[in-house]
Amino acid sequence: MLVCVAIAILLFFVLSAAGVIGTHKVSDLNTLAELLDGTAQPGDQIEVEPGTYYLDRPRLLVTSSGTPEAPIIVRGVEENGSKPVICASRTHVQNGIFFFPPETHDVILENFELRSAQGDGRGFEQVFSRNAAGVFLQGSNITVRNCHIHGCENGQMATEDADFILVENCNIGNNGRLEHRRGDGTPLNPHRTHNFYFSARRQIVRHCYIHNSLDGVDFKSRGHNTIFAFNWVEEDMYSSMGIASHNQQNTLCLGNVAVKRTYQVQDAPAAQRSLLRIGNGTGVACGKVVALNNTFVTCFPHDYQLFSIDSATTDVVFINNAFAGPGESFMIHSGSGTITGTNNWIATVAGDLPSSLENKIRGDDPGFVDRDGFDFRPREDSPLLDAGASQEEYMKALRLVTQHSRGDGGAGPSPVYLEAVADVEKPYPAHQPACRAPGFLPRRVERRMDIGAYQSTGVSR
Numbered sequence: 001m002l003v004c005v006a007i008a009i010l011l012f013f014v015l016s017a018a019g020v021i022g023t024h025k026v027s028d029l030n031t032l033a034e035l036l037d038g039t040a041q042p043g044d045q046i047e048v049e050p051g052t053y054y055l056d057r058p059r060l061l062v063t064s065s066g067t068p069e070a071p072i073i074v075r076g077v078e079e080n081g082s083k084p085v086i087c088a089s090r091t092h093v094q095n096g097i098f099f100f101p102p103e104t105h106d107v108i109l110e111n112f113e114l115r116s117a118q119g120d121g122r123g124f125e126q127v128f129s130r131n132a133a134g135v136f137l138q139g140s141n142i143t144v145r146n147c148h149i150h151g152c153e154n155g156q157m158a159t160e161d162a163d164f165i166l167v168e169n170c171n172i173g174n175n176g177r178l179e180h181r182r183g184d185g186t187p188l189n190p191h192r193t194h195n196f197y198f199s200a201r202r203q204i205v206r207h208c209y210i211h212n213s214l215d216g217v218d219f220k221s222r223g224h225n226t227i228f229a230f231n232w233v234e235e236d237m238y239s240s241m242g243i244a245s246h247n248q249q250n251t252l253c254l255g256n257v258a259v260k261r262t263y264q265v266q267d268a269p270a271a272q273r274s275l276l277r278i279g280n281g282t283g284v285a286c287g288k289v290v291a292l293n294n295t296f297v298t299c300f301p302h303d304y305q306l307f308s309i310d311s312a313t314t315d316v317v318f319i320n321n322a323f324a325g326p327g328e329s330f331m332i333h334s335g336s337g338t339i340t341g342t343n344n345w346i347a348t349v350a351g352d353l354p355s356s357l358e359n360k361i362r363g364d365d366p367g368f369v370d371r372d373g374f375d376f377r378p379r380e381d382s383p384l385l386d387a388g389a390s391q392e393e394y395m396k397a398l399r400l401v402t403q404h405s406r407g408d409g410g411a412g413p414s415p416v417y418l419e420a421v422a423d424v425e426k427p428y429p430a431h432q433p434a435c436r437a438p439g440f441l442p443r444r445v446e447r448r449m450d451i452g453a454y455q456s457t458g459v460s461r
Contacts, residue, residue, distance in 0.1 A: 068412075133153065144170060150173050220244060230255045230256065255433065260325070298327030313336050444457060
């Protein structure tokens with residue numbers, strides 16, 4: 001085994017010295033497609049020059065793979081704050097602008113603007129399924145970072161073949177199919193496209209701005225093990241966050257801000273008025289959903305914080321969350337799972353609560369710096385200050401999810417994925433979400449944790 005490793009390292013350096021491995025400057029789609037589809041080698045960096053590239057093929061197929069220690073990096077070169085654009089408005093897209101099949105692994109995609117992926121309906125002869133995404137993932141150890149994806153049927157999509165998927169620091173918004181009838185007049189399910197539709201075995205989405213879903217859910221997950229952390233989520237069409245079936249290895253919602261849409265949808269069903277939805281009638285939503293230090297904000301009296309469908313068996317754990325806004329009912333809970341938790345601030349107007357939510361704080365004002373201005377940091381007089389649960393309770397709940405996040409004996413996660421898990425597993429939330437933007441903002445806890453997604457700083461108490 002050691003001999004094989006030594007040979008591999010020696011080969012890597014030999015190829016690097018020969019110029020086979022290195023940095024590839026790209027300014028056309030043909031060259032990019034060739035590098036992605038089998039030519040690039042582990043450790044290569046593919047740098048796409050600034051500009052707008054109009055997709056002239058069904059997709060950019062990524063079959064080139066790196067290794068955990070030497071991933072292939074596909075990077076857009078930013079110029080004056082603008083990323084290279086790959087626009088799919090002149091063709092039909094098969095699955096995704098970037099498509100990663102199951103055999104592909106250890107690739108980092110960063111610094112692109114991806115837009116206008118659509119499967120059919122534009123008059124072109126070749127048509128595909130109406131779930132075209134900016135990025136479609138079936139591989140393993142794939143990282144997508146610092147990308148802006150908009151105007152697609154799905155922003156990002158991952159199937160059950162995918163594993164160890166990391167998405168960070170992305171702006172994903174204004175995705176979804178607006179027209180729900182095929183060219184022959186056949187009607188389509190009106191809620192099948194989303195900003196995120198993720199079903200990977202293990203997946204982390206963090207530090208993203210996810211907003212304005214045009215059709216379905218801002219973040220819909222069928223992931224077996226999911227970490228959704230430090231994101232800003234708002235302006236959904238159906239639900240802010242949807243946890244559907246196949247989630248048996250648990251879901252963590254950590255340190256997010258989720259704002260229910262600020263516009264009304266007339267005659268919307270109850271599930272469509274929820275911030276967090278458990279189950280959707282296709283398969284059984286099971287496992288546990290652990291929500292720690294989030295700020296959930298409703299915008300209308302008929303909004304709900306939680307909705308669970310009757311087939312769901314999911315247990316929900318709420319710790320250190322702020323549930324604010326004018327929503328007059330905390331939840332509609334039809335499933336058989338339990339609702340437990342502690343140290344949550346919940347608006348009085350939200351009505352009756354389950355007795356299993358312990359040490360709860362009720363009130364009319366959570367003490368945000370500027371509710372109307374979407375500044376949800378706590379003021380100096382906020383009841384959220386120092387009101388969080390103990391570190392022991394926090395860590396116990398956190399590990400209900402992260403105990404499954406490093407794999408189960410098969411192919412393991414990359415160092416990049418492991419670093420993200422370790423960041424989540426810190427004794428207190430390490431970050432807080434940027435306001436209506438992607439980004440990494442540190443969260444310092446000098447004494448006891450505050451309730452909600454933000455920690456007060458510079459306050460003597």
